[in-house]
Amino acid sequence: MLKGFRNILVKELKELMRDPKIFLGMIIVPLIMFPVLGSIMSFSMQTAQEQAQKASVLVLNNDGGNFSAILISNLSATVKVFVENATSPEEALSHNLLSYYNSTQFIEIPSGFSANMSEHLAGNKSVKASVMIYSVFSGSGMFEDLGSSIFDYFIEGFNRQFQPNIVYSEKSSIIKGEIKNVDPRMLSTLMLSQAIAMPITIMILLTYSMQIAATSVAMEKEEKTLETLLTLPMDRFAVLMGKLAGSIFVAGIGAVTYMIGFNFYMGSFTSSFPAGMNLDLVSLGLVPSLFGYLLLGISLFVTLLSALALAVILSAFAEDVRGAQSLVGYIYPLLFIPSFVLMYVNIESLPFVLKIALYAIPFSHPIIASRAVVMGDYWTVAFGIVYVTFFTLAIMYVASRLFATEKILTLKLKFRGLRKSKKEPVE
Amino acid sequence: MSLDVAVETVGLTKDFGSIHALKDFNLRIEKGQIFGLIGPNGAGKTTALRVVSTLLLPTSGQAKVFNLDVVRDAGEVRKIITYLPDEAGAYRNLSGKEYLEFMGRFSARNRNELDEMVRQAADICGLGERLKDKAKTYSKGMKRRLLVARALMTKPKLAILDEPASGLDVLHAYHVREIIKRYVREHEVTVLMSSHNMLEVEHICDQVTLINKGMIVAEGKPKELKERYESANLEEVFAKVVGFA
Numbered sequence: 001m002l003k004g005f006r007n008i009l010v011k012e013l014k015e016l017m018r019d020p021k022i023f024l025g026m027i028i029v030p031l032i033m034f035p036v037l038g039s040i041m042s043f044s045m046q047t048a049q050e051q052a053q054k055a056s057v058l059v060l061n062n063d064g065g066n067f068s069a070i071l072i073s074n075l076s077a078t079v080k081v082f083v084e085n086a087t088s089p090e091e092a093l094s095h096n097l098l099s100y101y102n103s104t105q106f107i108e109i110p111s112g113f114s115a116n117m118s119e120h121l122a123g124n125k126s127v128k129a130s131v132m133i134y135s136v137f138s139g140s141g142m143f144e145d146l147g148s149s150i151f152d153y154f155i156e157g158f159n160r161q162f163q164p165n166i167v168y169s170e171k172s173s174i175i176k177g178e179i180k181n182v183d184p185r186m187l188s189t190l191m192l193s194q195a196i197a198m199p200i201t202i203m204i205l206l207t208y209s210m211q212i213a214a215t216s217v218a219m220e221k222e223e224k225t226l227e228t229l230l231t232l233p234m235d236r237f238a239v240l241m242g243k244l245a246g247s248i249f250v251a252g253i254g255a256v257t258y259m260i261g262f263n264f265y266m267g268s269f270t271s272s273f274p275a276g277m278n279l280d281l282v283s284l285g286l287v288p289s290l291f292g293y294l295l296l297g298i299s300l301f302v303t304l305l306s307a308l309a310l311a312v313i314l315s316a317f318a319e320d321v322r323g324a325q326s327l328v329g330y331i332y333p334l335l336f337i338p339s340f341v342l343m344y345v346n347i348e349s350l351p352f353v354l355k356i357a358l359y360a361i362p363f364s365h366p367i368i369a370s371r372a373v374v375m376g377d378y379w380t381v382a383f384g385i386v387y388v389t390f391f392t393l394a395i396m397y398v399a400s401r402l403f404a405t406e407k408i409l410t411l412k413l414k415f416r417g418l419r420k421s422k423k424e425p426v427e
Numbered sequence: 428m429s430l431d432v433a434v435e436t437v438g439l440t441k442d443f444g445s446i447h448a449l450k451d452f453n454l455r456i457e458k459g460q461i462f463g464l465i466g467p468n469g470a471g472k473t474t475a476l477r478v479v480s481t482l483l484l485p486t487s488g489q490a491k492v493f494n495l496d497v498v499r500d501a502g503e504v505r506k507i508i509t510y511l512p513d514e515a516g517a518y519r520n521l522s523g524k525e526y527l528e529f530m531g532r533f534s535a536r537n538r539n540e541l542d543e544m545v546r547q548a549a550d551i552c553g554l555g556e557r558l559k560d561k562a563k564t565y566s567k568g569m570k571r572r573l574l575v576a577r578a579l580m581t582k583p584k585l586a587i588l589d590e591p592a593s594g595l596d597v598l599h600a601y602h603v604r605e606i607i608k609r610y611v612r613e614h615e616v617t618v619l620m621s622s623h624n625m626l627e628v629e630h631i632c633d634q635v636t637l638i639n640k641g642m643i644v645a646e647g648k649p650k651e652l653k654e655r656y657e658s659a660n661l662e663e664v665f666a667k668v669v670g671f672a
Contacts, residue, residue, distance in 0.1 A: 234505075
């Protein structure tokens with residue numbers, strides 16, 4: 001064995017494990033964060049399944065034959081069914097029948113359904129009956145297609161009653177009130193990659209910016225240039241505003257480059273799918289409008305600003321760069337949890353308390369906004385911008401109070417519970 | 428308070444929670460003096476300098492700089508002082524010249540005044556062409572000379588220098604002390620400096636105050652103190668005052 005290795009190792013372990021910041025950041029936080037994430041995920045999946053089972057379905061019966069009656073009867077045993085006769089899908093949408101029946105999907109039984117089934121059962125196997133399934137696309141994440149997949153099981157069960165493959169289903173999506181000939185499952189897969197990429201990108205951008213801001217203040221403290229600045233004939237608020245303005249400039253560039261990258265990312269899906277799949281987010285209307293991009297940019301900007309102001313405050317408690325970076329690390333769970341949860345789950349499907357908790361975290365809002373602008377839900381984005389702006393103003397007020405007093409130099413975060421309180425000599 | 432008095436503190440105390448950093452601290456510094464605050468590590472020297480330089484608020488008592496209260500008139504005090512913290516650094520990615528210009532802009536009224544300040548500072552620190560290099564390439568001695576030059580270039584009425592020669596080798600420390608002495612002589616600047624190096628203070632200061640555990644234990648001219656305590660140097664004086672010898 002290497003001479004001295006064991007001694008060095010023991011010293012290193014003592015140094016590292018006795019540092020409360022490392023102990024909390026590396027051991028305690030992950031032990032709490034991942035179980036919390038797991039519970040939320042499991043709960044969300046369960047909720048999505050329950051909601052899919054409880055959902056009501058509108059059936060447009062344009063057939064009127066015996067077999068359509070059997071299909072509706074069987075379907076009623078599985079889900080709550082409302083029936084409209086002699087109504088086309090377009091009419092159903094224009095008369096807002098989905099919202100009237102509080103449903104997010106409908107099945108059209110076309111005319112000739114019973115006749116085709118009879119012919120198939122009579123021996124003409126080339127004739128098959130079809131049903132059309134239409135699902136409203138809500139951009140809600142991983143479990144988006146759970147609703148439509150329930151019908152696959154139902155059709156399979158129905159076919160087993162008669163003959164295999166006697167009925168097949170054709171699926172379409174209703175995007176922003178218009179019928180698009182796209183399978184919801186395909187759409188869900190397509191949107192999933194977007195649902196994962198955006199929160200991760202936002203998470204990286206925020207963590208990186210916070211580290212920059214915290215390091216900037218902590219470096220001033222470590223090098224004692226902050227002390228020098230505070231004795232200069234200038235407004236102390238200018239020190240804070242100058243620091244924030246510098247960080248805002250960097251954050252602004254970050255937000256713009258993010259938007260450019262996001263635009264390329266969205267555009268890349270028009271060409272990355274195999275020929276014949278006919279999936280194009282632009283023609284499906286699933287890319288943000290110019291106004292949507294603007295709102296998303298503003299949302300991202302104010303959130304970055306709040307993160308930077310928070311990082312500045314936290315770094316006021318640190319004595320050096322390392323301390324500041326560790327302190328900023330404590331708010332990473334507030335970045336990671338919304339990012340991971342919103343990757344897979346629609347915030348509206350969460351229980352009230354969790355929903356409020358996520359809305360209360362300012363860093364959730366650009367992720368929520370990135371999905372909302374795609375769906376044209378600008379009010380949600382505007383609410384987020386207003387909330388985060390107020391949060392930022394409050395944080396900046398606290399930061400300005402810190403800079404106005406001696407606290408910026410004397411504040412220290414103490415971990416009294418983890419180590420003995422030690423009175424340090426004051427020079 | 429006379430206009431010839433640069434700094435006066437009366438009954439000054441400063442507490443950090445249960446720690447009493449300064450206790451009934453009374454100081455009087457005449458205009459144009461180099462005044463030394465000396466004592467061991469943890470004596471309260473830096474706390475006293477920070478209160479006078481408006482960085483810390485006194486817990487009780489009063490501190491005045493040229494008759495301006497450091498709490499009530501903090502903004503005005505900052506116009507006539509400069510403060511050099513102990514072991515301070517410069518901005519690593521700015522060149523020495525850029526650093527001096529950055530600091531000078533807070534005081535200079537126009538471009539000519541700024542240029543004159545930077546020229547003065549370049550003369551004081553003697554860094555020559557190296558002023559064009561980034562501060563992160565400087566040695567500790569070069570950095571300290573740059574910062575001392577920054578503290579003096581604006582010709583403040585009061586320069587507060589915390590351990591101006593700390594950590595420097597003999598030659599660099601000598602250079603910094605000479606700079607301070609020359610500048611005070613030429614520009615009538617009052618200097619309040621701290622040091623735990625009592626021999627250094629003996630060579631540069633007109634008047635000294637010895638402090639220990641936040642309290643003043645002796646004060647006077649270095650020569651007077653040595654005579655009063657029958658000591659060869661201020662180190663011996665201090666040892667006798669606090670009871671080590």
